[in-house]
Amino acid sequence: xxxxxxxxxxxxxxxxxxxxxxxxxxxxxAILLLAALVSVxxxxxxxxxxLEPTIEFFGAVTFGEFFGSTSWGPLFKDPTFGxxxxxxxxxxxxxxxxxxxxxxxxxxxxxxSEYATPRVRKIFKPVLEVLAGVPTVVFGFxxxxxxxxxxxDLFPFLDLEAKNAxxxxxxxxxxxxxxxxxxxxxxxxxxxNGLREGSFALGASKMLTSVRVVxxxxxxxxxxxxxxAVSRAAxxxxxxxxxxxxxxxxxxxxxxxxxxxxxxxxQAGSGDVSVGTIGYKxxxxxxxxxxxxxxxxxxxxxxxxxxxxxxxx
Amino acid sequence: MTLLSTPRxxxxxxxxxxxxxxxxxxxxxxCSLAIALLFLAMLIFYVVxxxxxxxxxxxxENQPSIRRPETSGIQxxxxxxLWIIALTAxxxxxxxxxxxxxxxxxxxxxxxxxxxxxxxxxxxAAVPSIVYGIxxxxxxxxxxxxxxxxxxxxxxxxxxxxxxxIISAREAIRAVPPSIREGSLALGATQWQTIYRQVLxxxxxxxxxxxxxxxxxxxxxxxxxxxxxxxxxxRFNPEGVWSSFSVLPLQIYTFITRPQPExxxxxxxxxxxxxxxxxxxxxxxxxxxxxxQKRW
Numbered sequence: 001x002x003x004x005x006x007x008x009x010x011x012x013x014x015x016x017x018x019x020x021x022x023x024x025x026x027x028x029x030a031i032l033l034l035a036a037l038v039s040v041x042x043x044x045x046x047x048x049x050x051l052e053p054t055i056e057f058f059g060a061v062t063f064g065e066f067f068g069s070t071s072w073g074p075l076f077k078d079p080t081f082g083x084x085x086x087x088x089x090x091x092x093x094x095x096x097x098x099x100x101x102x103x104x105x106x107x108x109x110x111x112x113s114e115y116a117t118p119r120v121r122k123i124f125k126p127v128l129e130v131l132a133g134v135p136t137v138v139f140g141f142x143x144x145x146x147x148x149x150x151x152x153d154l155f156p157f158l159d160l161e162a163k164n165a166x167x168x169x170x171x172x173x174x175x176x177x178x179x180x181x182x183x184x185x186x187x188x189x190x191x192x193n194g195l196r197e198g199s200f201a202l203g204a205s206k207m208l209t210s211v212r213v214v215x216x217x218x219x220x221x222x223x224x225x226x227x228x229a230v231s232r233a234a235x236x237x238x239x240x241x242x243x244x245x246x247x248x249x250x251x252x253x254x255x256x257x258x259x260x261x262x263x264x265x266x267q268a269g270s271g272d273v274s275v276g277t278i279g280y281k282x283x284x285x286x287x288x289x290x291x292x293x294x295x296x297x298x299x300x301x302x303x304x305x306x307x308x309x310x311x312x313x
Numbered sequence: 314m315t316l317l318s319t320p321r322x323x324x325x326x327x328x329x330x331x332x333x334x335x336x337x338x339x340x341x342x343x344c345s346l347a348i349a350l351l352f353l354a355m356l357i358f359y360v361v362x363x364x365x366x367x368x369x370x371x372x373x374e375n376q377p378s379i380r381r382p383e384t385s386g387i388q389x390x391x392x393x394x395l396w397i398i399a400l401t402a403x404x405x406x407x408x409x410x411x412x413x414x415x416x417x418x419x420x421x422x423x424x425x426x427x428x429x430x431x432x433x434x435x436x437x438a439a440v441p442s443i444v445y446g447i448x449x450x451x452x453x454x455x456x457x458x459x460x461x462x463x464x465x466x467x468x469x470x471x472x473x474x475x476x477x478x479i480i481s482a483r484e485a486i487r488a489v490p491p492s493i494r495e496g497s498l499a500l501g502a503t504q505w506q507t508i509y510r511q512v513l514x515x516x517x518x519x520x521x522x523x524x525x526x527x528x529x530x531x532x533x534x535x536x537x538x539x540x541x542x543x544x545x546x547x548r549f550n551p552e553g554v555w556s557s558f559s560v561l562p563l564q565i566y567t568f569i570t571r572p573q574p575e576x577x578x579x580x581x582x583x584x585x586x587x588x589x590x591x592x593x594x595x596x597x598x599x600x601x602x603x604x605x606q607k608r609w
Contacts, residue, residue, distance in 0.1 A: 028505045029419055035411035036420075039434050039479065042472045046444060049451030107345030115339060124346060126599045131353050133526070133591055135533025137562045138584050141569055142356050145363070145577060177349050207338040228439055235441020237536035238562075242569055262443045262536070269446065269540040275455075287447045291440065298439040302432055 050291060053284035060278055066285070072248040072259075074282040075268060085248040086286065089258035090234055093169040093244060096254065097233040100173025102226060105180025106215075109222075112181070113188035114210045125182075132178035140242030143171040148243065158255050163245030165254040171243065172236050176229040183228065187221020188214050220304050227301035231294045237262040261290045357588065364581030372582055376548040377564055382575035387583045389547045390564035393463070394532060396551050397560055400467035401474065401531050406524050408471075409478025413520075416479070417486040418508050438476035445473045446540030454541060461542030464554045469537050474527045481523025485516040518605035525598040529591050535562035561587050 058066070061081045069082030108128070112121055148167035152160050160166060191214050199209040215222065245257035246267045259267070265283055273279045361368075375386025412434075420427040449469030459465040489512050497507040513520075538560055547559040561583060568580035 022503060025503055025505050029415070032411050032415035032419060035408045036415045036430050036479075038408055038472075039412065039437055039475060040430060042437060042448070042475070043433055045452045045472075046440065046448045049448045049456075050444075053451070104345045104348060107342045108349060111339075111342035111346050115342060122603075124350075126595070127350055127353065129526070129599070130592065130595050131349060133529050133533065133595055134353070134356070135535065135562050135587060135591070137533070137535045137565045137569070138356070138360070138588065141565070141580055141584060142359065144569065146359055174349070174352055181349075205335055207335050231439050232441075235443065237441065237443040237539075238566065241539075242566065262441060265443050265447070266536060266539045269443075269450065284447065284451070287444060291444050294439065294441055294444075295436060298436045299432075301439075302435045 046291065050284055050288045053281045054288045057278070057281040057285040060281070061285075070250040072250075072264075075271075075273065075279045079278065081282070082250075083261075083286065083289065085250045086259060086261045086264055087289075088250065088252065089165060089244070089248070090260040090262070090290075092252065092254060092258070093165050093172055093240060093260055094230055094233040096166060096169025097173035097176055098226070098230060100170055101176045101180050101229055101233075104173075105177045105225075105229070106184055106222065108177070108181040109184035109188060110210050110215070113185045114206065114214060128178045128181055131174075132182070134175075136175060136236060136238040137242065139171040139175055140168075140239040143167045143239060143243035147171060160255045161245075161257045163243055163247075163257045165244055165256065165258050168240045168242075168244035169254065171239050172233050175236065175239065176233050179229045179232060180225050183225030184218070184222045187218035187225065190221065191217040220307075224301040224304040227297050227304065231297040231301070234260075234297070235262055235290060235294050237266050241266045261286050265290070360581045360584045360588065364578060364583070364585045367578050367582035368585060372579075372586065377559075377567075378548070382568075382571070382573050382579055385576075385579055387561060387564050387579075387586065389550050390559050390561040390583070391586070392550045393547070393558040394561040396463050396554075396558065397467050397470060398528055398532055400463065400554065401471045402524075402528060404467065405471035405474050405478055405527070405531075409475050409524075409527075410482045410520060412475075413479050413482035413486055414508060414513075417483050418504070418512065434476045434479055438480060441536075442473055442534055443536040443540070445469055446537035448472065449537055450540045460555075461557055462555045463551055463558045466538060466541055466558065466560070467554070469541065470531045470534060473534065473537060474531045477527040477530060478524060481527065482516075482520045485519025485523060486512060488519060489515045518601055522598045522602045525594050525601070529594040529598075532591060532594070533562055533587065535560070535566050538563045539566075 065081050066083050069080065070084045071080040071082045072085040073080045108124075112124060116124065144163065144167070147170060148160060148162065148164060151158065151167060158166075195213055195217055196209055199213045204212070240260045240263045244260060244263055246259045246263060247257040248259040248264065249256065251258060264286055268279065268283045273283070371384055372386050373388055373391060375384055376388050377390070378385040416427070416431065420430070422428065446469065449465055449472075453459050453465045453468050454461055459468070493511050493515060494507050497511045498504070502510070542557070547557065551558045565580050565583045565587065568576040568583065
């Protein structure tokens with residue numbers, strides 16, 4: 001209850017607090033709290049689902065083998081459990097995606113926030129929303145049947161395989177452009193006009209003001225947006241499963257087919273791996289690793305916004 | 314120049330020194346935005362062109378087939394998606410909106426548990442969807458023994474979109490100015506009466522927009538269903554919440570993974586159906602926002 005309810009009415013000395021408790025209001029508040037707690041239960045559920053099979057997995061496979069070798073084939077007859085090929089593929093595709101999305105998304109955000117008239121913004125923002133709403137299977141299909149063949153025609157010397165990290169990474173990049181753009185734009189829109197006017201008054205041009213004043217002022221929000229986009233890219237499943245492939249070879253060359261962590265989970269989870277086998281538990285172990293990685297990034301992003309946000313006014 | 318020059322003329326003044334660089338910068342920014350748009354246009358054009366030969370009534374009248382790609386349809390997928398979305402709307406929207414009301418109207422931000430809930434929701438919003446698939450598989454399908462049914466799929470997807478619903482509903486509620494609440498409280502309304510009769514009606518357009526966008530995210534999801542045993546070419550329509558099922562995005566995925574070229578055409582046609590549904594939902598959401606959103 002807000003504090004104002006408890007205050008004494010001026011001049012009377014009588015408390016303004018309710019004379020009798022309203023049970024209905026309390027019940028409603030409890031129901032609302034319960035709804036909010038569903039989200040906490042979800043996190044607990046995710047951890048619970050991951051934990052037990054992961055512990056069992058590390059009972060059979062040592063930490064040293066999981067993180068210390070570079071051969072990944074948990075579903076083979078002679079299974080190997082070196083997770084590095086999956087991690088390297090995930091990082092590589094994420095890197096390609098970021099190289100695509102950060103410049104384009106940031107430029108789009110600067111344009112929308114600093115240059116566009118309200119009418120232009122009203123047209124462009126919904127289009128970005130539509131791009132954000134395109135299902136990832138669609139991007140995957142486009143990467144596999146259009147972008148990769150195009151790249152192979154244009155750059156035959158790259159020696160691209162039919163499924164490859166480059167095509168998948170490019171499309172993951174396109175997928176996260178709207179995240180970078182819209183969150184960065186929010187951060188730039190929060191920069192007070194006084195800063196811009198001060199910059200103009202000192203004779204700075206629009207470009208200088210955008211690049212040297214607005215972007216630095218919104219920096220923490222922009223970094224948070226990028227971290228969130230990285231996390232989304234690292235966990236993206238359908239694009240990499242369709243266009244990146246399932247082969248896990250320890251390689252750095254983006255023209256090769258390579259399986260990310262998410263792609264492995266998708267492949268093993270949709271295949272016929274029997275419950276209780278080591279292959280089945282591997283799904284959960286890789287899932288835990290992916291969850292921990294994205295969780296760390298999301299947390300960093302949330303803290304970034306909370307802690308380093310410059311509060312104006 | 315008068316002393317009272319507006320920032321606009323100040324810009325023009327400052328721009329005189331290096332007009333070329335300024336122009337190039339502006340053009341580069343516009344190009345970046347244009348690339349994103351062009352890409353979207355190209356993608357839509359490509360799938361329509363590819364799927365055109367199969368965009369006929371066979372698509373929704375027939376069931377998917379492993380042997381006959383040229384007459385295979387997507388009926389079970391369309392119906393499965395509709396079932397999942399309807400159930401998700403029933404489960405996720407009320408829960409999400411109630412949670413948003415709690416966080417905006419009741420929660421004391423200085424209490425640690427409320428801050429935990431908030432941090433938790435922003436974290437969940439960015440958890441990869443395949444991890445939600447693991448949650449559905451481990452907890453809902455196996456531990457709760459709901460099996461690979463529509464119920465399991467809808468519950469999993471509900472949990473997946475819940476953070477999005479909460480975040481967008483909170484924004485809509487926050488946009489209602491405090492003066493409305495204060496006026497209502499001053500007239501003697503209780504807190505719930507204030508919320509139910511004043512705040513919620515004012516926030517409905519925003520909540521509806523956010524809800525539609527969240528559900529459209531649910532329609533396009535395929536990854537969690539991979540974990541929930543819905544990957545096969547289901548040749549029957551779902552009959553109830555305990556029926557096994559397939560969804561449209563997953564059928565598209567299955568078609569893409571088949572080697573015959575006819576399946577690529579079929580996948581493109583199915584993608585067109587999916588995109589039409591999504592574009593319709595997006596347009597309704599944008600229209601709602603433009604039509605009813607109030608600026609206080």
